[in-house]
Amino acid sequence: MRHFHRTSLTPDSVLASADHFFATLGLSRGAGDARSRSFSGALGTLTVSVKMEGGHYTVVEAHTDQVGESRLDKNVKRFFNVVHRSADPRHMIEAGY
Template sequence: MESADRFFPLIGLARAAADARSRSFSGSLGTLTLSVKMEGGHYTFVEAHTDQVGESRLDKNVKRFFNAVHRLADPRHTIEAGY
């Protein structure tokens, strides 16, 4: 959640709501709801929902955020094309 609090204001989204395991951000790009829940072992499930359709700028930035979070957990992580 700390990473989200730093990342999303940089792209113009303001935090609209927050609790220990979720955040809501909104701005000119749209609205984003982000939540986390603990899974078995050391895994954390991070889920994001936007109010945008298709491949919006907000959706692309959410993907960038997920890659940044993955790199925090595993600095060797590299982005690979899915095609």
């Protein structure tokens, strides 16, 4: 699956959050560069990359090797919520139904 999120945080802070968040899920960090990270574990394989967009926003893209709505995909969405809360601490998670 492919997921994306746009935030006002810097790429470095998003990647630092990704390092912490996905390590707590038991995913080990693999190869990466200054703008991407790779994680793998029992849940699957995940690649997180960041890039600046228009100078004001950071686009966060996450690619998993899973099909459909897997546990890893749900945790990627939880990570995007963590990023959103970091950018706007007043943000509250609400059910969409």
